[in-house]
Amino acid sequence: MNKLFKSIRFWILIILVILSIFLIHPTVSDGRFKTNLNFGLDLDGGSYLRLRADAVVVSVDLDKNLVSKAFLEELIGGKVTIVSLDDNGIVFTTDKEVPQEILSSYGLTVESEDGKIRMPISYERIVAIYLSEKLNAEVIPVVEDNTLRYEIRKTVDRDEIEKVIQPVGGKLTYYDDRASNSTLEQTKTMLEKKLNALGSKDIVIRTIGNKYILIDLAGVNLSDTEKIVSTPGVFEIRIMADDGQYKKILSGDDIAEVDPAPRSEDGIIWGAGFTLNEAGASKFRNACIRYNAVNDPEKHPIAMYLDGELVYSAPLSPDLASMLKDEKVYSLFARTGIGDTGKMEARNLIIHLSTGVLPVKLITETSGQVPATLGDQFKKEIVLIIILAIIAVSIITGYRYKEYKIVLPMLSISFSEVLIIVGISKLPLIGWQLDLPSIAGIIGIIGTGIDQLIIITDDMLSEEKDKEQQIKKKQTKRRIKTYEKRLTNAFKIIFISAATTSFAMLPLLVMGLGKLTGFALTIIIGVLIGVLVTRPAYGGILRDIMISNKE
Amino acid sequence: MKFDLNPYNLDTKKMIRIPLFILVICIGILFSFFVIYDTPVRLGYDFTGGTVITVPSTKDVGYLEEKYQAYDLLFVRDMGSRTMLQFGFIDPDKGKELRESIIQEYGEENVQLDYSGATFGEEMQRLAIIAIIFSFILMAIVVFVAFRIPLPSCMITFCALSDIIMAMAMMDIFGIELTLGSLAALLMLIGYSVDTDILLTNKVLKEGKNTKDDFKRIFNTGFTMTTTTLVAVVVMFIVSTFSYLFTSYTQITILSEMSAVLIFGLLADMLNTWLMNAGFLRLYIDKRGKRR
Numbered sequence: 066m067n068k069l070f071k072s073i074r075f076w077i078l079i080i081l082v083i084l085s086i087f088l089i090h091p092t093v094s095d096g097r098f099k100t101n102l103n104f105g106l107d108l109d110g111g112s113y114l115r116l117r118a119d120a121v122v123v124s125v126d127l128d129k130n131l132v133s134k135a136f137l138e139e140l141i142g143g144k145v146t147i148v149s150l151d152d153n154g155i156v157f158t159t160d161k162e163v164p165q166e167i168l169s170s171y172g173l174t175v176e177s178e179d180g181k182i183r184m185p186i187s188y189e190r191i192v193a194i195y196l197s198e199k200l201n202a203e204v205i206p207v208v209e210d211n212t213l214r215y216e217i218r219k220t221v222d223r224d225e226i227e228k229v230i231q232p233v234g235g236k237l238t239y240y241d242d243r244a245s246n247s248t249l250e251q252t253k254t255m256l257e258k259k260l261n262a263l264g265s266k267d268i269v270i271r272t273i274g275n276k277y278i279l280i281d282l283a284g285v286n287l288s289d290t291e292k293i294v295s296t297p298g299v300f301e302i303r304i305m306a307d308d309g310q311y312k313k314i315l316s317g318d319d320i321a322e323v324d325p326a327p328r329s330e331d332g333i334i335w336g337a338g339f340t341l342n343e344a345g346a347s348k349f350r351n352a353c354i355r356y357n358a359v360n361d362p363e364k365h366p367i368a369m370y371l372d373g374e375l376v377y378s379a380p381l382s383p384d385l386a387s388m389l390k391d392e393k394v395y396s397l398f399a400r401t402g403i404g405d406t407g408k409m410e411a412r413n414l415i416i417h418l419s420t421g422v423l424p425v426k427l428i429t430e431t432s433g434q435v436p437a438t439l440g441d442q443f444k445k446e447i448v449l450i451i452i453l454a455i456i457a458v459s460i461i462t463g464y465r466y467k468e469y470k471i472v473l474p475m476l477s478i479s480f481s482e483v484l485i486i487v488g489i490s491k492l493p494l495i496g497w498q499l500d501l502p503s504i505a506g507i508i509g510i511i512g513t514g515i516d517q518l519i520i521i522t523d524d525m526l527s528e529e530k531d532k533e534q535q536i537k538k539k540q541t542k543r544r545i546k547t548y549e550k551r552l553t554n555a556f557k558i559i560f561i562s563a564a565t566t567s568f569a570m571l572p573l574l575v576m577g578l579g580k581l582t583g584f585a586l587t588i589i590i591g592v593l594i595g596v597l598v599t600r601p602a603y604g605g606i607l608r609d610i611m612i613s614n615k616e
Numbered sequence: 617m618k619f620d621l622n623p624y625n626l627d628t629k630k631m632i633r634i635p636l637f638i639l640v641i642c643i644g645i646l647f648s649f650f651v652i653y654d655t656p657v658r659l660g661y662d663f664t665g666g667t668v669i670t671v672p673s674t675k676d677v678g679y680l681e682e683k684y685q686a687y688d689l690l691f692v693r694d695m696g697s698r699t700m701l702q703f704g705f706i707d708p709d710k711g712k713e714l715r716e717s718i719i720q721e722y723g724e725e726n727v728q729l730d731y732s733g734a735t736f737g738e739e740m741q742r743l744a745i746i747a748i749i750f751s752f753i754l755m756a757i758v759v760f761v762a763f764r765i766p767l768p769s770c771m772i773t774f775c776a777l778s779d780i781i782m783a784m785a786m787m788d789i790f791g792i793e794l795t796l797g798s799l800a801a802l803l804m805l806i807g808y809s810v811d812t813d814i815l816l817t818n819k820v821l822k823e824g825k826n827t828k829d830d831f832k833r834i835f836n837t838g839f840t841m842t843t844t845t846l847v848a849v850v851v852m853f854i855v856s857t858f859s860y861l862f863t864s865y866t867q868i869t870i871l872s873e874m875s876a877v878l879i880f881g882l883l884a885d886m887l888n889t890w891l892m893n894a895g896f897l898r899l900y901i902d903k904r905g906k907r908r
Binding site for chain 2: 107115117286439443449450458513573
């Protein structure tokens with residue numbers, strides 16, 4: 066056995082097991098067993114949403130002259146003759162009046178020069194506005210992979226776009242039902258901001274491919290999650306005028322920053338802090354002076370509205386009122402109340418404050434929730450499954466080999482494999498949440514792992530009887546060589562089967578098929594750990610046992 | 617363990633005929649399902665769109681059926697301490713109404729809910745087919761690269777295909793739908809069920825062990841392998857499916873489906889490895905021997 070403790074394979078295994086236990090960090094507090102592990106929503110309770118942007122991205126190849134003419138005629142509502150067309154804009158003539166309000170709604174201007182009209186505009190804006198008018202949706206030019214594309218913020222099918230671009234000599238060269246990468250990223254960031262304010266301990270929000278946004282929220286139910294996600298935030302700050310009516314003084318744009326979490330100066334009274342930008346601060350000061358809130362705060366309270374609904378109102382504090390008389394104040398603090406209720410309200414207010422309107426509408430593809438109590442029950446069942454599975458496997462192997470010197474190492478190897486996989490799930494970068502499919506993966510790995518140990522064991526034992534006679538008289542050195550050769554044979558088979566198992570899981574891992582990523586990852590990592598660490602260690606242990614048995 | 621069953625005792629042709637016969641029946645089952653339902657296996661809500669809700673157990677199934685009939689209620693199932701209601705895909709507004717009604721009756725904190733949209737389901741169907749095809753191709757590539765002998769490699773790949781087909785036919789027989797869980801199990805079978813075939817082919821062709829005794833030894837190893845995995849998976853199936861009968865636990869649907877499919881596949885694999893592949897290898901060696 067002395068040789069075993071000199072073997073590197075063996076020590077690598079021991080070190081990995083210790084590291085994994087350290088990562089799992091099992092503790093017992095208040096009589097409850099606790100670990101450091103990240104469990105999936107189906108075990109911890111919570112809700113999930115998979116959202117898709119209501120948008121498509123297209124590339125079109127159009128006839129410049131035709132589209133410019135069609136664009137102008139669409140805007141002006143009459144016949145247009147193009148005089149010239151270049152990178153700076155269009156020069157044209159028309160009998161009709163140019164409708165200023167439509168132009169200004171797109172931020173366009175025109176200038177007349179001797180009967181001709183000149184409109185400075187870029188080509189991609191012409192196309193964007195043309196598509197926007199025709200499809201009745203917001204259209205934005207985007208650059209992806211060095212190509213000019215257009216993001217249409219509405220799900221429009223291929224045929225509909227082709228119908229619209231055909232009259233202007235157009236060809237659809239690219240179509241994908243998704244939002245542009247930058248829009249998706251921006252939406253994700255805004256959702257992140259809104260959800261962070263909820264104070265859930267565990268928020269996972271990520272994009273899948275360039276199409277979906279996936280939100281996992283532990284400990285929050287689906288209705289609350291959906292409410293936050295779908296809240297379109299038209300945010301306003303109003304002040305009460307002398308006539309008892311609230312007047313709008315600030316909008317969401319005037320807010321530069323919102324504190325991410327509720328704040329309390331004395332630990333009793335809670336509130337939400339936020340900062341106004343330059344324009345906001347001066348508008349706020351002017352309004353407070355104009356409506357006389359600086360002198361009579363109680364009569365002119367400040368109120369916050371989200372989508373026309375009152376979410377908060379309070380008078381200026383005396384300090385703030387007197388400060389506003391002298392100068393602009395940027396940093397404001399909205400008190401919400403005392404204790405947990407106050408804190409909760411502050412949290413909600415933060416969400417309202419940081420709510421910008423999401424750039425695109427989101428469509429729910431899948432959603433759901435698991436109650437925390439049910440998750441707890443699942444956890445207990447899983448522990449039961451793993452324990453019973455290991456016992457069942459022990460019985461089979463025990464019956465087959467009837468030798469504790471073989472069965473014991475086999476089972477400890479299998480068990481350490483489970484520990485290492487679970488430990489790896491805690492690592493940064495490759496770590497993942499242990500959800501129900503991952504647990505199924507672990508059971509699968511117990512099964513396949515034992516399989517490979519059986520291949521090694523049988524290969525080492527098989528020729529025992531045939532060659533025992535020959536080897537008996539030869540030296541130990543020669544015997545070790547024979548065992549090494551058998552190990553190599555066994556490992557050939559193990560490598561091939563490990564490769565088929567993990568390669569077959571690759572598509573699942575790469576494609577992000579719903580909740581199955583954890584399953585694929587568990588199996589692949591389990592197989593890798595098996596081939597690289599635990600099987601070699603087992604081979605070494607078994608060889609040493611057999612040699613020492615002979616001696 | 618003494619195994620007196622050695623398929624090697626059978627006539628070679630019989631060894632191949634038995635699994636082939638079963639395979640043909642299974643293909644027949646899948647085909648008739650395809651004719652009736654448009655898909656070879658019935659699709660679960662992940663792939664068709666729909667809502668699955670579980671609520672604390674109510675024995676009054678008739679009441680539930682009546683109350684939620686208007687929401688395309690497909691079935692109500694008792695799963696221990698909870699009751700499951702599965703709904704087809706309904707328009708989002710109606711879905712919201714359904715959800716509110718359920719939450720009102722049972723309380724937000726007691727309701728488990730999963731919703732999947734219909735268009736997303738179609739997308740998932742497409743992805744699932746791609747995943748199965750790619751899994752299969754990757755597995756086949758590994759096998760061909762590892763063995764570099766065309767015919768036996770083809771046979772291993774064919775055995776995997778046969779495992780999957782038989783597992784899918786059994787899903788039809790036992791009424792298990794294709795969900796993300798059962799899909800994952802099928803994908804795992806693609807890579808895993810060939811393990812025993814790899815063992816057998818490697819031993820017989822590469823290590824030249826093709827006597828009756830050798831075969832028996834390989835069979836013992838392979839049989840123990842499959843048995844250990846089978847018992848682990850059977851444990852998972854029993855606990856996730858039936859533990860509610862003697863404890864206060866609830867069924868874990870996804871684990872129950874996964875383990876059932878794995879059990880089907882492993883059983884099919886025994887047949888395909890030890891009869892079909894073994895029979896083929898005997899024929900292959902005979903032919904090769906004669907040519908020499």
